[in-house]
Amino acid sequence: xxxxxxxxxxxYLGLILSLFYFVGGKGFWEALINPYTLFxxxxxxIAATIATFFAxxxxxxxxxxLSRFEFMxxxxxxxxxxxxxxxxPIALGASFLVFFNTPLGELIQRKGILxxxxxxxxxxxxxxxxxxxxTRLMKASLDEISPRYEAVARSLGSSSWQxxxxxxxxxSFKGLLASVxxxxxxAFGEFGATVxxxxxxxxxxxxxxxxxxxxxxxxxxxxxxxxxLILVFFGLATLxxxxxxxxxxxxx
Amino acid sequence: xxxxxxxxxxxxxxxxMDFHVEIEEGEFHFLLGPTGVGKTLILESITGLxxxxxxxxxxxxxxxxxxxxxxxxxxxxxxxLTLFPHLKVKENILYGIKAKNLNLQAYEEYVQALIQVMKxxxxxxxxxxxxxxxxxxxxxxxRALAPRPKLLLLDEPLSGLDPSIKIEIQQxxxxxxxxxxxxxxxxxxxxxxxxxxxDKITIFIDGKIEQVGKRDDIFLRxxxxxxxxxxxxxxxxxxxVLGREEELQRLILNVNGLQFSIPESLYPDQIGVGKEVxxxxxxxxxxxxxxxxxxxxxxxxNLFEGEIFDITDRGRYHxxxxxxRVEKIPFExxxxxxxxxxxxxxxxxxxxxxxxxxxxxxxx
Numbered sequence: 001x002x003x004x005x006x007x008x009x010x011x012y013l014g015l016i017l018s019l020f021y022f023v024g025g026k027g028f029w030e031a032l033i034n035p036y037t038l039f040x041x042x043x044x045x046i047a048a049t050i051a052t053f054f055a056x057x058x059x060x061x062x063x064x065x066l067s068r069f070e071f072m073x074x075x076x077x078x079x080x081x082x083x084x085x086x087x088x089p090i091a092l093g094a095s096f097l098v099f100f101n102t103p104l105g106e107l108i109q110r111k112g113i114l115x116x117x118x119x120x121x122x123x124x125x126x127x128x129x130x131x132x133x134x135t136r137l138m139k140a141s142l143d144e145i146s147p148r149y150e151a152v153a154r155s156l157g158s159s160s161w162q163x164x165x166x167x168x169x170x171x172s173f174k175g176l177l178a179s180v181x182x183x184x185x186x187a188f189g190e191f192g193a194t195v196x197x198x199x200x201x202x203x204x205x206x207x208x209x210x211x212x213x214x215x216x217x218x219x220x221x222x223x224x225x226x227x228x229l230i231l232v233f234f235g236l237a238t239l240x241x242x243x244x245x246x247x248x249x250x251x252x
Numbered sequence: 253x254x255x256x257x258x259x260x261x262x263x264x265x266x267x268x269m270d271f272h273v274e275i276e277e278g279e280f281h282f283l284l285g286p287t288g289v290g291k292t293l294i295l296e297s298i299t300g301l302x303x304x305x306x307x308x309x310x311x312x313x314x315x316x317x318x319x320x321x322x323x324x325x326x327x328x329x330x331x332x333l334t335l336f337p338h339l340k341v342k343e344n345i346l347y348g349i350k351a352k353n354l355n356l357q358a359y360e361e362y363v364q365a366l367i368q369v370m371k372x373x374x375x376x377x378x379x380x381x382x383x384x385x386x387x388x389x390x391x392x393x394x395r396a397l398a399p400r401p402k403l404l405l406l407d408e409p410l411s412g413l414d415p416s417i418k419i420e421i422q423q424x425x426x427x428x429x430x431x432x433x434x435x436x437x438x439x440x441x442x443x444x445x446x447x448x449x450x451d452k453i454t455i456f457i458d459g460k461i462e463q464v465g466k467r468d469d470i471f472l473r474x475x476x477x478x479x480x481x482x483x484x485x486x487x488x489x490x491x492x493v494l495g496r497e498e499e500l501q502r503l504i505l506n507v508n509g510l511q512f513s514i515p516e517s518l519y520p521d522q523i524g525v526g527k528e529v530x531x532x533x534x535x536x537x538x539x540x541x542x543x544x545x546x547x548x549x550x551x552x553x554n555l556f557e558g559e560i561f562d563i564t565d566r567g568r569y570h571x572x573x574x575x576x577r578v579e580k581i582p583f584e585x586x587x588x589x590x591x592x593x594x595x596x597x598x599x600x601x602x603x604x605x606x607x608x609x610x611x612x613x614x615x616x
Binding site for chain 2: 156160
């Protein structure tokens, strides 16, 4: 069994190490300092952060409601959280394209914000991919904290909001933080829905995963490797961050 | 005074209809009933954490059933205590005072006195994870009392403790109540706790209040066989009222051929001749008459000869199982150790036992 675990480790490590076969060539360094590469890194970081921010703003109260209350349609809402996990990201992106061609979608585009082939489209695609996941992960963190803590806090004089931020939030903070980091990582690496809504315009809507795709499509191996390595670096840093959040408090 | 009236709770399979309880200021009131009868739900409804279908709750003259828990001035100590694990003991204790924006200085002396009574001075800088079971109980009690609630609700405060710790917490609760006189409603299934600590007890069985009364009323004079059985009372017999001794104002009861005499004056509601009743004799009120010792006239009315068939040493007292010679009626008799040693009892010995009339109790 330990052998199997080592095999998986060697498999992934080998995959990453194989990238270094092309590292160091002239094209590699050029690709690294290329303004379009730097743009796609910056765009990915900003878009993923904004998308995660919105996912938390909406996901945290949703997670709390799903964790603490019984209400009509709770199971249906709970099931819908998994929609982005079960349908293909391209299908998700295509659904948005269809939506923006409906009268309501056109109205939003005309009078509100332009999404199709624009940066807000990237954020929307990433948000759609992670909102359900973020809610599900945060709900799991909140589920670990007994509602009795809040009940006692309320009997001691805290309002429901005070009981949440003085008791539940600090107790579940590490779990919530890990949920946010993982959601951010998923948004950062999102490709299918993003490319469908926002397209692949270098210097405008080209995020890192899209840039890898276009680099490969145009046989620019060095650029693809640079971007993959950066993506791997952020991915590993994220996972390390999640590990660092460690275990929570010992509960009674 | 705290009053709960017409409390109706329908929750999943649990149904409670029209529950009521009255608690005087400074009273230690026990809600005593078997496990699984919804006692915790009653507490949660009073504290506002569960919304009952119906019911009124008064704290003094103030109706509180429609206001949120944080405004009710009712502190709640659940069975699992739920000390806040991310806060030190000191922060846990002061939580209520800070949450209510009370003046910390005004409460300092009182909280210090509580800390001293509860003997937790050395624990203030610790986190709950580093406390023993007994220490956690003490901190949870103190945290609940610190903001001076109008009512303190305790859910099985003495369950899950080692016997020695349990005795210690019982004593602390007693001292705490004697020193600070909080108004307490405590739910438990343990009648020993209720007996030791309760001023007043409500017996709650199968969703119904069976009896409310002072401690001695409940334990010495249970209202029904159901209550007596729940309290684990021994020496319960089915009896029939044989007749009345008009001159002595006494009733004669028959238990399988053995006759007992009880004073009529104890029962304001008349018990008719021929009625089937339940007779209860307290094991600690049965006297074994020492050989050669004369018996007072008042005891002669319920004097029986028989044989000891079993003796059990229960540590602080002995339980002697006795059987009357006539009709073979078995009694359980509790005797303190010092008395037991003087009596020289052994299995098989023939002795006489006398029952004080007041120690007999009839339920119908």
